[in-house]
Amino acid sequence: MTGAVPLPLDTSELRFISSGDALVRRTVLPSGVRVLSESVPGARSATVGFWVAVGSRDETPGSYGSTHFLEHLLFKGTPSRSALDIAIAFDSVGGEHNALTAKEYTCYYAKVQDRDLPMAIDVLADMFTSSLIDSAEFETERGVILEELAMADDDPSDVASERFFEAVLGDHPLARPIGGSPESIRGVGRDAVVAHYRANYRPQDLVITAAGAVDHDILVARTVAALAQAGWDLSAEAPPVERRVGGGEPVTIGSPLVVVERPLEQASLILGFPGIAASDERRTALAVVNSILGGGMSSRLFQEIRERRGLAYSVYSFAASYSDAGVMGMAAGCSPARAGDVAELMLSELDRLVADGVSDDEISRAVGQIAGSSALALEDSDSRMSRLGRSELTLGEFIDLDESLRRLDAVSAADVLDLLHFLRAQPASLSAVGNVRADSFSGLAMTPGLLPQ
Known part of the structure; x- marks a missing residue:
């Protein structure tokens, strides 16, 4: 591979060899779902992630904290799997599963042996597309998130970091804390979180990446089957969402x-x-x-x-x-x-x-x-x-x-x-x-x- 490889949104198939003889492939499905893989020679495990380009900066008044809420709630059950079922699926094969919320994206991921990758795709697809966001679970998780924020507030380095971003970036959306604040978590309602979920977790928003012991064709086929099983209509054509570009809100200093x-x-x-x-x-x-x-x-x-x-x-x-x-x-x-x-x-x-x-x-x-x-x-x-x-x-x-x-x-x-x-x-x-x-x-x-x- 010589130079950077562009990833145009209107190109349906790409393949190239990266350093170390790893094969990188990319497929853009007609529905807008993007699937990328990097097959690493000799690997025996694989990590797969389901991404959306939505983070804490994308929340609107009344929905602050929704991104962090969803990070928790997608593990709490679907029509076909309970929260315990999801945990058992990965624990029983020694796998790891988690999620991360950032300022500009959210990712749900799992790391498993190569033979368990189909299971990981199935479970993550079910979670991503079909979370119940149950009312009782919502309130339970509100308490969990408040405890998480309290733990962070007891860490002075975390507090200094949050205050630093506010000081440097002022009123810019990037200055807001990723996890929300106790006030925003207490104030956000289930309807606002559900609306955030429905608006941003669509086929054209979804990016799936997998690396390690992975066969791209099998990855794409399993992904399509899992998303269809969850009820997504992948026959409806839609272009992938456009990437963020510079020139957003200007940065005005918050405080020296x-x-x-x-x-x-x-x-x-x-x-x-x-x-x-x-x-x-x-x-x-x-x-x-x-x-x-x-x-x-x-x-x-x-x-x-x-x-x-x-x-x-x-x-x-x-x-x-x-x-x-x-x-x-x-x-x-x-x-x-x-x-x-x-x-x-x-x-x-x-x-x-x-x-x-x-x-x-x-x-x-x-x-x-x-x-x-x-x-x-x-x-x-x-x-x-x-x-x-x-x-x-x-x-x-x-x-x-x-x-x-x-x-x-x-x-x-x-x-x-x-x-x-x-x-x-x-x-x-x-x-x-x-x-x-x-x-x-x-x-x-x-x-x-x-x-x-």
Whole structure:
């Protein structure tokens, strides 16, 4: 495979060989259902996922929390299977099954031995198409979700992350918490969740991806049979839903500083900026920036804040990109008394990178780290299944390991420096949770574009 492979929505069949001699195939059914597979030589297990490009950002007033509700409710039974039946189906073969809700998509997935893949397809198809969303189960699951949110609220790093997204993205739909809030979960009704389900879980919304020990023709045939058994009319032609494109709602900064005071032994800090969209050509350079700044034990943040000064146990950077926006952040957990110092050090390390640039050795280490971790991740069918899903839903192109490495090797010091200047010119925001106050960070220079002279 040379270069990225486009995945046009109006092409019914695609097949190509990706790195490692894995066969990738894609079928778009007349109903709009898309089925993608990656057959990996020598694999004995397979992971299959049922995806929709609907996440927390797509909820409307009155339906906030619906996406998270559905993630739970689709496991609670169909006309032909109870919740216990669904659990037994996977437990009895040693399989794994779960779901994930994100800001721009939802996925229901299972990992099983190759011989059990037909069963996994049947059960997931039944769940996806025919959830009862029973009224009693709905109220029971409301309590479960509230407990889940309470557990997250007891984790200061989770709270800092939620407040950070709100601070950086302001009123943008991406700023909303993925799981909803206690208020939205208490307030949303079953009718709103059912309406959300009916509007977004249709043939033209469905993307099925499978990786590992999988035969594409058998996968497609089993999928068609399972969806028809569930009552879907696959003879009705419909084009797949269009992918998200950039140019959505603009990002307006929410707040430069958000402090949640709690009597904790450690303060959780996240300092960062608006980032870049998932389709931005600078995304490979962003991965290199993230690795150099805080992506490992040799990174700038880890060496300066933990190794040289001993101010934190956990310190790192991260980047998240979506269809029309993104964030770049630096995170640490430290003593409340040193929270201001740590925040200033995070900003000063970024400023030092902007002022001095990066060395060829740093770029080489970053490329090696990203390349190695990417290769190791692809030993797992879960990662390959997820790559297929994100390729289809978000990028509209498939990028294999060889192409990823080629793009990494093409990143220059100038590319990194240009991106660093762009990031540092964005308005900065800090979220802090713990035994700290706003004046703990009075020494920070949060002015947009404030660069070392």
